[in-house]
Amino acid sequence: MDYRSPLAKVRGLGSAKSGTSHWWMQRVSAVALIPLSYWLITFLDLSFHEPYQQLVVWLILPINSVCIIAWVLIAFYHAALGLQVVIEDYVANEGAKIIAVWTVNIVFFMLALAALVAVFRILLMG
Amino acid sequence: MAVSSNRPTSPHLQVYKLPLTGIISITHRITGVLLSVGLVFVVFILSAIAGGQEQFANMQILSALWPLKLIYWGFSYALVFHLCHGVRHLIWDAGKSFNRSTMDRYALIELLISLAVTVNIIVFI
Numbered sequence: 001m002d003y004r005s006p007l008a009k010v011r012g013l014g015s016a017k018s019g020t021s022h023w024w025m026q027r028v029s030a031v032a033l034i035p036l037s038y039w040l041i042t043f044l045d046l047s048f049h050e051p052y053q054q055l056v057v058w059l060i061l062p063i064n065s066v067c068i069i070a071w072v073l074i075a076f077y078h079a080a081l082g083l084q085v086v087i088e089d090y091v092a093n094e095g096a097k098i099i100a101v102w103t104v105n106i107v108f109f110m111l112a113l114a115a116l117v118a119v120f121r122i123l124l125m126g
Numbered sequence: 127m128a129v130s131s132n133r134p135t136s137p138h139l140q141v142y143k144l145p146l147t148g149i150i151s152i153t154h155r156i157t158g159v160l161l162s163v164g165l166v167f168v169v170f171i172l173s174a175i176a177g178g179q180e181q182f183a184n185m186q187i188l189s190a191l192w193p194l195k196l197i198y199w200g201f202s203y204a205l206v207f208h209l210c211h212g213v214r215h216l217i218w219d220a221g222k223s224f225n226r227s228t229m230d231r232y233a234l235i236e237l238l239i240s241l242a243v244t245v246n247i248i249v250f251i
Contacts, residue, residue: 027219030212037209040168041202041247047171048189048198052182055175079162086159108162111169118172125176 022081029078036074039067056126059119069119076112080105146233154211157204164201202247207240 002009043064046055058064083104091097135141144152174185188194214232217223223232 027216030216034209034213037205040205044168044171044198044202045247047175048186052175052179055182059175076165079158079165082158083162086155108165111165115169115172118169118176121176122172125178 022084026078026081026085029074029081032074033071033078036067036071039064040071040075043068056122059122060126065119065123069116072112072115072119076108076115080108083108145229147229150211150233150236154208154215157208161201161204161208164197164204167197167201199244199248203240203244206243206247207236210236210240 043059046058059068084101087097087100087104091100171185171189174181189198214236
């Protein structure tokens, strides 16, 4: 005997969960990352080719610290959203799919935290 | 039961020649996954800077090795390409440029722009 209402039943079926918001946030984060990529490229270039002091001076400038922190937050989020779609497309087994998506979410959350901690350590030192 | 060999078959991935847009589409996905993996390197670089001058110097020595340089160039190309095709997706999301004549042309423009920007990153910055 199933006492659930027809609405509750149908809500447990199909894929209509949070797909629209996932799709939309993928676009919003993508648009934000277009200008922020400039800061990533500059940061990588300075890290590989310039002396330590010059890099720290660049990173301490508020516009650069803000944009690098924003890039970290949005890029790791965008990556987790994108990898979720890839997993959902190729992993057929429901259990494995859920475990993989949650693993990706947790790993990218931790990576973003590690990146932020590093940025704040640099800001506090310099 | 034997199936006559000259009956039409549906296009399977291994026998279907992908159009340029299709190749670019799967490349967008592959570069997205690779860029996600590349984020681990960014965390490593940031941590090396936070670790002080000595760790930073070691990181710079490592990054000057040619296999890592290749990874850096590959990452740059993947980034610029993913950005260009991402913009293409945004144009599609706006409901524009689905007609056949623009498909290949836009794809070529994307490839050329990403190549030009990557060369620019490697050579001039």
